[in-house]
Amino acid sequence: MRRLLVGPRATRAWLPLLAAAALLPARAGGAGSLAATVPQLCGRCLAGFDLTVSPSIEARFVPSPTGRGDEQELGADDLETDVYDQGTLDLSALLETETSLALPMKPLCREECRGLCPICGENRNTTACACQERAPELRWEPLKAWAARQSR
Ligand SMILES: [Zn+2]
Ligand SMILES: [Zn+2]
Numbered sequence: 638m639r640r641l642l643v644g645p646r647a648t649r650a651w652l653p654l655l656a657a658a659a660l661l662p663a664r665a666g667g668a669g670s671l672a673a674t675v676p677q678l679c680g681r682c683l684a685g686f687d688l689t690v691s692p693s694i695e696a697r698f699v700p701s702p703t704g705r706g707d708e709q710e711l712g713a714d715d716l717e718t719d720v721y722d723q724g725t726l727d728l729s730a731l732l733e734t735e736t737s738l739a740l741p742m743k744p745l746c747r748e749e750c751r752g753l754c755p756i757c758g759e760n761r762n763t764t765a766c767a768c769q770e771r772a773p774e775l776r777w778e779p780l781k782a783w784a785a786r787q788s789r
Contacts, residue, residue, distance in 0.1 A: 668695045673736040680743035681752030682760050692739035696731055 670693040677688045751761035756768040 668693065670694065671732055671735070673732070673739075675736065675740060677740070677744040679746035679750055681745060681750045682762055683753065684746050684760065684762075686744075686746045688740065688744055690736060690739040692735045694731070694735050 670691055672689055672691045674687050674689045676685060678685055746762075753759065754761050754764075754766050754768050757766050759766040759768075
C-alpha cells in the first residue's frame with residue numbers, strides 16, 4: 638500500500654465539514670481540496686521522488702443507520718454517500734482514495750526526464766554513457782537481422 642502523507646492544507650479544508658458533522662445528526666457534505674505528498678517511482682528512470690497532488694473533493698456523509706437507532710435503507714441517491722458513526726467522519730479512506738485517483742498512471746520525476754539508457758541501463762539524467770555517441774541506427778541492426786531471418 639502506498640504511504641500517504643496528508644498535508645496541513647487538507648486538515649484546514651475539512652474543518653468546516655467536521656464541525657458540521659459534529660453539530661448535525663443529519664447529512665453532512667462538503668467540497669474541498671487536499672494536498673498530499675506521495676513517494677513515487679519515475680516511470681522512465683526508476684528514481685524515487687515525492688509527488689504532491691491536490692485533488693478537489695466533493696463528498697456527502699449520512700449517519701449510519703445503527704447510529705440513528707433505526708434501520709433505514711440507503712436510497713439510490715445515497716450510493717455515493719459515505720456513512721459515519723457517532724458524529725465522527727473517517728476521512729482517511731476518502732482522502733486516500735481521492736489521492737490515489739489523482740496520481741498519474743506513469744509518474745515522471747520531471748517532464749524532461751531522459752530515462753535509462755536502453756543499452757547499458759545507466760540513468761541518463763546523471764550519467765553520460767558512451768552509448769549515446771553511437772549512431773542511432775546501430776541499435777536497430779540486431780532487430781533488422783532478426784526481422785530478415787523471420788521473413789525467409
Ligand atoms: Zn525520471
Ligand atoms: Zn548507455
